[in-house]
Amino acid sequence: MQLQTEIEHLFSTQQKEWDQLRSAVRQLDDMKTKTFSWDDQLHVNVQFNPARSALMEASPQRENKPGVCCLCEPNRPAQQRGIPFLDKYIILCNPFPILRNHLTIPLFSHVPQRMGKKIRDMLTLAEQLPDYVVFYNGPDSGASIADHFHLQAGRKMPVLLQGDHELRSCLTIESENKNEVEELFDDVLHYLKGRQPEKEEPMMNVITYMDKNSYRVQVFPRRAHRPSCYYMEGKEKILVSPGAIDMAGCIITVREEDFDKIEKQHIIEIFTQVSLPVI
Numbered sequence: 001m002q003l004q005t006e007i008e009h010l011f012s013t014q015q016k017e018w019d020q021l022r023s024a025v026r027q028l029d030d031m032k033t034k035t036f037s038w039d040d041q042l043h044v045n046v047q048f049n050p051a052r053s054a055l056m057e058a059s060p061q062r063e064n065k066p067g068v069c070c071l072c073e074p075n076r077p078a079q080q081r082g083i084p085f086l087d088k089y090i091i092l093c094n095p096f097p098i099l100r101n102h103l104t105i106p107l108f109s110h111v112p113q114r115m116g117k118k119i120r121d122m123l124t125l126a127e128q129l130p131d132y133v134v135f136y137n138g139p140d141s142g143a144s145i146a147d148h149f150h151l152q153a154g155r156k157m158p159v160l161l162q163g164d165h166e167l168r169s170c171l172t173i174e175s176e177n178k179n180e181v182e183e184l185f186d187d188v189l190h191y192l193k194g195r196q197p198e199k200e201e202p203m204m205n206v207i208t209y210m211d212k213n214s215y216r217v218q219v220f221p222r223r224a225h226r227p228s229c230y231y232m233e234g235k236e237k238i239l240v241s242p243g244a245i246d247m248a249g250c251i252i253t254v255r256e257e258d259f260d261k262i263e264k265q266h267i268i269e270i271f272t273q274v275s276l277p278v279i
């Protein structure tokens with residue numbers, strides 16, 4: 001069976017047997033959104049997604065032992081079942097979705113969130129999921145669990161595929177040749193390491209997807225984990241903690257007051273503060 005079909009089956013059976021997932025998927029259907037546009041070149045959706053609240057306010061978990069990590073198999077919810085991938089990952093339905101068919105894809109083993117050579121795994125997954133984006137959040141760039149490697153994926157939306165814009169940096173790699181994409185990605189990583197030599201891995205978000213027969217990789221280099229409005233108090237505060245989906249063009253808010261008040265100027269400030277300018 002094709003992997004996309006298997007995932008459709010997984011979602012429909014998991015929604016029957018797992019109340020939390022069923023209600024989360026329903027909430028996604030009714031979620032409030034609004035859209036801002038910069039001419040016709042960039043559109044940014046803002047989503048009000050209160051279920052993400054606990055994840056957004058958490059510090060990235062770094063010191064989890066395998067005994068308590070929620071991505072390690074023995075600690076996952078009893079109802080959660082998955083589909084093995086490449087003999088080292090398990091594809092799971094995410095019970096806190098921001099996209100349709102939102103998937104969390106942890107490695108079996110409890111190892112830190114580091115890209116290393118795993119771009120190839122992302123491309124292989126994107127190849128098998130032509131209707132999806134596959135994405136990676138670096139440990140200081142939106143990942144809420146930083147000590148157990150995981151990818152995510154979800155149904156494509158046009159707003160996620162927009163690429164570079166003066167509001168925030170996005171380095172795009174495109175080729176029909178997987179090896180070439182890998183090599184170019186290594187070059188990008190090498191350049192970004194030079195920009196942030198003090199980091200174990202340059203701060204970044206990565207989105208991969210298929211555009212007909214071409215692999216596309218979009219790298220969003222980062223200079224800050226969160227914008228200053230995240231740390232403000234009172235009326236100035238907006239709880240936004242950007243990951244790949246936010247950087248691409250779908251900003252997640254978890255408090256209704258933030259959703260109501262966020263305007264174009266806030267979005268410009270958020271992107272300016274967290275995106276690393278590249279030449």
Ligand SMILES: [Zn+2]
Binds near residue numbers: 069109
């Ligand atoms: Zn783990």
